Amino acid sequence: MKKIIAFAGSNSKQSINKQLATYASSIVKNVEVEVLDLNDFDLPIYGMDYEIANGIPDAAKVFLDKIKASDGIILSLAEHNGAYATIFKNIFDWMSRIDGKLWSDKPMLLMATSPGQRGGATALEIAKGRFPFMGGNIVEDFSLPSFGENFSEGKITNKELNTSLRSKVTVFQEAL
Numbered sequence: 001m002k003k004i005i006a007f008a009g010s011n012s013k014q015s016i017n018k019q020l021a022t023y024a025s026s027i028v029k030n031v032e033v034e035v036l037d038l039n040d041f042d043l044p045i046y047g048m049d050y051e052i053a054n055g056i057p058d059a060a061k062v063f064l065d066k067i068k069a070s071d072g073i074i075l076s077l078a079e080h081n082g083a084y085a086t087i088f089k090n091i092f093d094w095m096s097r098i099d100g101k102l103w104s105d106k107p108m109l110l111m112a113t114s115p116g117q118r119g120g121a122t123a124l125e126i127a128k129g130r131f132p133f134m135g136g137n138i139v140e141d142f143s144l145p146s147f148g149e150n151f152s153e154g155k156i157t158n159k160e161l162n163t164s165l166r167s168k169v170t171v172f173q174e175a176l
Contacts, residue, residue, distance in 0.1 A: 002071040002176050004028060007036035009088030009123075010078035016147045017076035017120070020113045023155055024142075025074050027169045031176070036066060038087050046093040060094035067095075068104050072176045076111040079123035101135030107175035109168060111142045119145035139175040140168035 006025035008017035018037070025033045041059040044050055067073065078085040084092070095102040110127055112120025121143050131138060142165050144150060149158075156162040 001030065001032050003032040003034065003069070004072040004074060004176070005034050005036055005066055005070045006074040007038065008076050008078060009038070010085050011038050011087040012078070013039075015078065016113050016115070016151070017078045017111075019151065019154065020111055020144055020147075021074050021076040023151075024076070024109060024111065024165060024169055027166060028074075028173050031071070031173075034066070034070075036063070038091060041091060043090055043094055046090055046097075051097060056094060056097055060091065061098060063091055064095045064098050064102060067102065067106065070106060072107040072109075072172065073103065074109045074111070074172070076113060077120060077123045077127055079112060079114055079120040082122045083126060084123050096134060099135075103131060103135040103137065105135050105137045107137050107139045107172055109140050109142070109172040110136075110138045111144070113144035113147045113151070115147055117145045119143035119147075137175075140171045142168050 006021040008015045008021050010017045022035050041063050043057050043059050112124040114120040124141060124143055128138060150156055150161055156165060
């Protein structure tokens with residue numbers, strides 16, 4: 001059976017991006033899903049001096065191993081001030097020190113959501129521009145605007161947006 005990982009680029013305990021990633025992963029059929037939480041991967045802020053003195057922390061190695069052991073990735077990015085959340089950028093930086101092609105060409109459904117109408121579109125665009133250089137195989141992307149108006153009780157409530165996501169999940173699944 002194929003295995004996918006799903007996670008949010010956020011450390012919020014009520015992360016709307018984790019809710020979206022979890023929902024999207026629930027649509028994928030006949031796969032084993034592991035939902036990861038960045039809070040379970042405690043890492044110091046990346047710095048060259050730290051790396052020289054202490055090496056690469058085990059948590060970065062464990063997270064990268066989970067990517068490599070998967071058949072696909074569902075990632076929903078939180079947007080902070082028009083960029084990735086610091087916690088995501090930090091784990092991303094640490095993993096890149098182990099393997100510059102950290103995404104390992106795994107099929108990826110890349111998403112973002114936010115309370116606002118742009119739905120994390122800026123962070124999504126940054127990732128779409130950067131990830132392919134790092135082994136990212138983005139087969140689909142999805143932005144959910146106005147999370148509070150379009151998501152409730154663990155699912156997308158807007159019919160048109162839900163249909164769009166389901167279509168993108170189908171493409172992702174076919175790429176596994």
